[in-house]
Amino acid sequence: MERAYLCIDLKCFYASVECVDRGYDPFERRLVVADPTRGPKTICLAISPAMKALGVRNRCRVFEIPDTIDYEMAPPRMRRYMEVSADIYSLYLRFFSPEDIHVYSVDECFIDVAPYLTLYRKTPRELAVDLVELVRRETGICATAGVGTNLFLAKVALDVTAKHAPDNIGELTEETFKCKIWPHRPITDIWGIGPGIARRLEQLGARTLGEVALLPEQALYDEFGINAELLIDHAWGIEPCTMAEIHAYQPKAHSLASGQVLACDYTFDEARVVLQEMVDGIVLDLVEKGLAGGHVSLYVGYAHERRGWGEEDEGAGGRTFTGEHGTRVLGREAPHAAVSRKLEQTTNSRALLSRRFLALYDEMVDPNRAIRRVNIGVGALVPEEFAGLTLFTDVEAEAAEHRLAQTTIAVKRRFGKNALLRGTSFKPKATARERNEQVGGHHE
Known part of the structure; x- marks a missing residue:
């Protein structure tokens, strides 16, 4: 059977949803999705x-928009975007089985269309055209698509060639890939190659994917280790992974994580309060999922002492890169402190985890x-029934704490996340109450 994949992206998704909901044409209305309360x-x-x-x-950041441009600002509505994304996914399910769809993000997915070519008597490109038109007709959202003979080619066709196609559909095979993508610059347009990898490839003498294909494989392995295998395959347009393998994938280890970017500079003590709130939240997640953990990690990012990433940084010897996620200096990491430790026992106890995280914070963070x-x-992570005990474990105290956590979860589930809070969350600069009313870090 011929291998054929589609990669479908919803163009300027959040902004398009806001335009459609307001009765505007996204291609005519100047609109920005940003929270005006954040400055x-x-x-x-x-x-x-x-x-x-x-x-x-x-x-970009709001202040980077030229003053000569008049535009409308729409506050983010993350729950609404999720609803529209689910509606569009339901459109795909009219024609394809969920086993042949991989949701890559809220606005992008892959579809294995090879099993359906005979059924619908269409080529992969014709199916892509039908889906793009269906999404536009049913939702008013403009979609773009990449067509490829493997998942990687479909993604690159979407990211690179679809932008220049009049019908917003790009198409690549292993042979056309060499003609169209090998000489393409910047190389950061290629999926999986960010500015850091691009800088390291340039040091090896490769600025395009074609030049990567010509590099000695051993040089790539010396520089990137096992990840060089992915670079080598992609340089030749090869991607052996299939949709079935994606759905069958099971990670060897599991973890839970929580993180936030603070709205302003926090002092050592203020951030310590936020850390305690985050530990309380992750403990409730562990109890709700019936899990216990044996390893903890903590990352704290400091505020930059110099303003921004502008000409001052570049003049100091750094090279800046401007991409979809802002401007940053290549070859220089943001100032931070990070540590991870193995626990003495596997646990989901708030007392034990709080004590461990706060001790790590006090030990590693510059006050x-x-x-x-x-x-x-x-x-x-393991099921909580396998949680470890030591000679010093207070079994009765941990059982009481576990019952309290379960009761807290039940109250929050019924009456809302802010229905039951610890006193910590009422301290100045605490963030839990506000974040409990947000979706994806933004107000609903």
Whole structure:
């Protein structure tokens, strides 16, 4: 059977949803999705195609939009975007089995159309045209599509060639891939190659995917380790992974994580309060899922001492990269502190996890630096019935704590996440109450 995949993306999805809901044409209305309460430095989550046509970069900050452009700002409505995404997914299910669909993100998915070519008596491109027209007709959202003989080619066709196609549909095979993509620049347009990997490839003498294909394989393995296998395959347009293998994949280990970017600079003590709230939240997640963890990790990102990533940084010897997610300096990591530790016992106890996380925080974080990001994780997860005990474990106290957690979960599930809170969440600069009313870090 011929291998054929589609990769479908919803163009400027958040902004298009806002335009359609307001009765606008996304290709004519200048609209930006951003939270006006977060000030001019907030990131635009999406801009309408009409804004892109004026040269405005997606994922820019509000203050970067030229003053000469008049536009409308729409606050993010994450729940609404999820609803529209689910509606569009239901359109795909009219024609394809869920076993042949892989949802890649809220606005993008892959479809294995090979089993349906005979059934519908259409080529992969004709199926892509039908789906794009269906989405536009039913929802008013413009979709773009990539057609390829493997998943990687479908993704690259979407990201690179569909942008220049009059019908918003790109198509690649292993042979046309070499002609169209090998010489393409910038190489960061290729899926899986970010600015960091691009910089390392350039040091090896490769600025295009064609030049990567000509590099000695051993040089790539020396630089990237096992990940070089992926680069080598993609340089030749090869992707052996199938849709069935994606659905059958089972990770060797599981973890739960929580993270947030703080709205302003936090002091050592203020961020410590936020950390405690995050630990409380992840403990409830563990109890609700019936899991216990044996490994913890903590990441704290400091505020930059210099302003932004502009000419000052570049003049200091750094090279800047501007992409879909803003501008940053290549070859320089943001200042941070990070640590991970194995626990003495597998647990989902709030007392034990709080004590461990706060001890790590006090040990590793510089109390004299402002903090802008906090991330925590609990790994090596197992069913809670396998939670470990030590000679010092207070079994009765842990059982009482577990019952309290289960009761808290029941109350929150029935009356809302803010129905029952610890006193910590009422301290100045605490964030849990506000985040409990958000979806994806934004107000609903």
